[in-house]
Amino acid sequence: MSAPRAIVIGCSAGGMRALKEVLSKLRSDVGAxxxxxxxxxxxDVTTLCELIGASSTVPVREARERCRAHDNTVYIAPGGYHxxxxxxxxxxxxxxxxxxxxxxxxxxxxxxxxxxxxxxxVGIVMTGANHDGAQGLLRIRQRRGIAIVQEPLDAEASxxxxxxxxxxxxxxxxxxxxxxxxxxxxxxR
Numbered sequence: 001m002s003a004p005r006a007i008v009i010g011c012s013a014g015g016m017r018a019l020k021e022v023l024s025k026l027r028s029d030v031g032a033x034x035x036x037x038x039x040x041x042x043x044d045v046t047t048l049c050e051l052i053g054a055s056s057t058v059p060v061r062e063a064r065e066r067c068r069a070h071d072n073t074v075y076i077a078p079g080g081y082h083x084x085x086x087x088x089x090x091x092x093x094x095x096x097x098x099x100x101x102x103x104x105x106x107x108x109x110x111x112x113x114x115x116x117x118x119x120x121x122v123g124i125v126m127t128g129a130n131h132d133g134a135q136g137l138l139r140i141r142q143r144r145g146i147a148i149v150q151e152p153l154d155a156e157a158s159x160x161x162x163x164x165x166x167x168x169x170x171x172x173x174x175x176x177x178x179x180x181x182x183x184x185x186x187x188x189r
Contacts, residue, residue, distance in 0.1 A: 003187050004032050004146070005120040006069070006085070008113045010106030010136070012039035012128030014156025016048060018176055022126075023056035023074060025180035030058065030187045032122075033069035035083060035091070035113065036076050037106045039128065043079035052076070065093045077104035084112040100132035110136025114143040121145035122186060124179060128160025131167075138168035146186065148172045148179060 007030070011018050015038040023034075040048055045062050053060035056074060063075040063083050068090050077083035081093040082104050099105035110123050110133065123140040125133040127150060141147050147170045152158035154175040165173060172182055 002120065004117075004122045006032050006089075006113055006117045007034045007122045007124070007183065008110055008140075009034065009036040009124045009126065010110065010128070010133040010160075011036075011126040012130060012132065012157065012160055014127035015039065016051065017156065018126040018150070019052050020055050021176050022124075022180045022183070023052060023058065023060070026057050027184045027187065028057040029072060030183070031071055032187065033071055033089070034058070034074040035063065035069060035085065035109060036074060037083060037104045037109050038076065039102055039104075039132070040079065045076050045078055049076050063091050063093070065091070067091055077109065079104070082108040084108060085116045086112075087116055089116075100130055102130070102132050106133035107136035111139045114139040114145055117145065119144035122148065122183065124148045124150075125161055125164040126150040126176065126179070127155035127157050129157040130159060131163035133160055134163040134167040137164045137170075141168050141171075146171050148174065148182065150179065151175045
């Protein structure tokens with residue numbers, strides 16, 4: 001695989017801490033947009049973006065309808081909307097039915113990104129208390145993208161990474177502290 005054209009991240013319970021950990025150690029010239037779904041239970045992700053952005057090496061913004069996802073920027077799915085990627089790298093928002101009891105749903109983001117970026121996509125499932133992300137990670141692997149899963153025993157909530165491993169498997173299953181260094185290496189290719 002060459003350097004990824006996009007990175008997608010999904011997390012839930014304990015996700016804010018996990019995102020801060022990864023984004024604080026990520027190289028600032030990662031060379032790809034990063035799109036993330038973090039189940040927060042809140043309609044407003046402004047505070048989440050500010051808290052994560054304070055320690056991130058790259059800007060953190062709320063994803064907006066029809067905006068192009070730019071390299072070296074993190075886009076967080078807004079509360080109450082599914083985040084999708086369209087051909088050409090634009091983001092779209094949807095109020096379709098909940099998936100895995102969530103909107104935004106990790107599966108929706110991962111599946112749309114896999115269809116757009118194929119083998120040039122990296123998908124990451126981290127801590128969480130349900131199975132959201134497992135089906136999407138399977139789609140990423142079916143399209144020959146790279147799947148990274150946080151080691152379940154290392155996660156604040158192990159259900160989500162374990163569900164991803166059980167359904168999709170992973171190219172890399174690592175503790176949280178090793179996710180950013182792994183991404184940095186993948187982005188150097």
